[in-house]
Amino acid sequence: MNEVKxxxxxxxxxxxxxxxxxxxxxxxxxxxxxxxxxxxxxxQIISISNQSIHQIQxxxxxxxxxGVIERYLPILLAEVDSLxxxxxxxxxxxxxxxxxxxxxxxxxxxxxxxxxxxxxIGKIPALQNTGIILAxxxxxxxxxRGGVVGDVREIWLxxxxxxxxxxxxxxxxxxxxxxxxxxQIFQQNRNIYYLDGEIKKNGELSLAGISGIIGKKGKPFRRxxxxxxxxxxxxxxxxxxxxxxxxxxxDLQGNxxxxxxxxxxxxxxxxxxxxxxxxxxxYWKIPMIVLENGIQVIKADSRVIVxxxxx
Numbered sequence: 001m002n003e004v005k006x007x008x009x010x011x012x013x014x015x016x017x018x019x020x021x022x023x024x025x026x027x028x029x030x031x032x033x034x035x036x037x038x039x040x041x042x043x044q045i046i047s048i049s050n051q052s053i054h055q056i057q058x059x060x061x062x063x064x065x066x067g068v069i070e071r072y073l074p075i076l077l078a079e080v081d082s083l084x085x086x087x088x089x090x091x092x093x094x095x096x097x098x099x100x101x102x103x104x105x106x107x108x109x110x111x112x113x114x115x116x117x118x119x120x121i122g123k124i125p126a127l128q129n130t131g132i133i134l135a136x137x138x139x140x141x142x143x144x145r146g147g148v149v150g151d152v153r154e155i156w157l158x159x160x161x162x163x164x165x166x167x168x169x170x171x172x173x174x175x176x177x178x179x180x181x182x183x184q185i186f187q188q189n190r191n192i193y194y195l196d197g198e199i200k201k202n203g204e205l206s207l208a209g210i211s212g213i214i215g216k217k218g219k220p221f222r223r224x225x226x227x228x229x230x231x232x233x234x235x236x237x238x239x240x241x242x243x244x245x246x247x248x249x250x251d252l253q254g255n256x257x258x259x260x261x262x263x264x265x266x267x268x269x270x271x272x273x274x275x276x277x278x279x280x281x282x283y284w285k286i287p288m289i290v291l292e293n294g295i296q297v298i299k300a301d302s303r304v305i306v307x308x309x310x311x
Contacts (some may be wrong), residue, residue, distance in 0.1 A: 018115045043241055044275075046298050046310055048078040048287050053123055053306075056114050058098035058107045061145040068142055071098060073107065075118070075304040076287060081310055084204035085242070087164070094135030094246070094300040098172065098298035099142040100219070108138050108155040112162055124306050126218055131202075132163045135280035135300045136171025136211065136246035150222065151175045153186050160192055167193035168213040171246045171280065172221050180195025187250045196221075199238050208240035213247040213281060214221060214259060218272065221246070227266045236269050241276065248279025249297060251289050257282045267291050 052074035062069045075095070081289045083090060098107035120123045139150035139163050152174045170176055176194065177183040186194065195209025212221025214228050223231070235243060249263030250256055258279075266277065270293070277297045284299040291297060298305065 008014075008305075041274060043083065044081050045154065045276070045288060045298070045307070046056055046079045046081060048305065049076055050287075052076055054114065054118060056107075056110060057101065059101050059142050060098040061142055062116075062138065063145070070101075071302075073098070073111065073302065073304060075114075075124075075306065077124075078287075078307045079310045080303050080307050083307070084200070087129060088131060089130040091124075091130060091304060091306050092133045092135065092278050092298060093304040094171070094278075095137040095302050097137055097140035097302075099140060100272070104142070106138065106140060106152075106155055108152075109158060112158055112303050115304075116162065125308065127162045127164075129164055130194070131165045131167065131205075132159050133242070133244060133278055133300075134159070134166065134168030135244055135278050136169050137173045138171070139173050139175070139282060146214055149173055149175055152178070153177065156186075156187065156192060156194070160189065165191040165193065167195065167202065167207050167209070167211040167244065169195050169198075169244050169246050170221050172213045172219075174211075175220065189210075195244060197235070199235055199240050205240070205242070206240045207244065208235040208238065209244035210235070211246060211280045225261055226249065229261060232262070232265050234277065239273055241274070243275060243277045245277065245279040247281045248277065248299065249291070251284075254284075254285075254289065256289070257283045263294075265292070266295055266297075267293055269293060269295065 005225050012262055052122055054075045056073040058071055059068050094112060096107040100107060100110040115127060119126050134197060135190040138152040138155050141148050152269045153176055156166060176186055193202055193207055196211040199206060211229050212223060214225045215222035248258050249266055250258035250260050277295055280301040283301045287303060287305060288296060
């Protein structure tokens with residue numbers, strides 16, 4: 001995960017784009033509303049509220065690995081024109097690199113508990129008919145950040161026990177087994193759609209994903225840049241509904257960090273149907289942008305977004 005983070009010693013507040021950006025008028029509003037008239041309206045995000053319905057306090061290693069700080073994980077609501085498979089919602093999140101201050105468990109376990117409570121009081125739909133998408137980096141150690149890698153299979157399984165299904169990719173801080181055989185065994189779990197350079201059908205929903213980040217081979221979940229971009233091209237040719245990446249594009253006008261080469265590759269796509277990209281790895285001050293060709297990119301790093309059909 002990129003080290004760029006907001007000041008979250010107090011509850012997180014969403015910030016808008018700088019004045020003059022092509023999306024400033026959209027994202028400075030209390031609810032981000034997007035004009036979609038130029039594009040097909042299949043599974044398009046219509047709005048994302050910048051006012052969280054709940055925030056989860058957690059502990060994380062400070063930048064540089066010196067000390068421990070408190071942060072807050074915001075839960076936001078979003079509207080989509082429609083969802084497949086009669087789903088009540090899809091929840092997206094990533095980079096849950098924190099620890100529950102009460103019991104020292106990973107933040108992901110605490111998130112499940114809090115989502116269950118929100119469902120019980122009717123603030124979000126029941127988890128049993130909700131899918132969840134994890135865009136990587138679920139492991140953390142409270143006393144250090146750089147170079148930390150840990151096994152996240154149990155947290156995936158915990159999500160799978162509560163939700164209708166779980167899909168996603170691994171981040172550069174994640175492990176899903178020590179051998180390829182262990183990873184393959186993990187992938188065989190029912191209703192788990194772990195993706196790394198492949199596409200899988202989940203009923204009417206087509207999911208593609210690439211785990212890890214651009215980097216030299218030798219470390220887990222690293223791909224050279226040319227291979228990473230080639231994999232994006234190969235997946236997009238199969239017309240997925242959702243492309244899940246751990247590392248995503250940048251946005252120069254909004255001063256949002258990411259890989260310029262990934263943005264350029266995505267902007268080359270001539271859409272025949274809508275594509276929603278979900279990514280993590282680096283923090284953005286806003287939860288979504290729209291690329292020049294209409295592709296919507298959700299940034300899930302250090303936030304939780306509950307996507308429900310428009311009422």
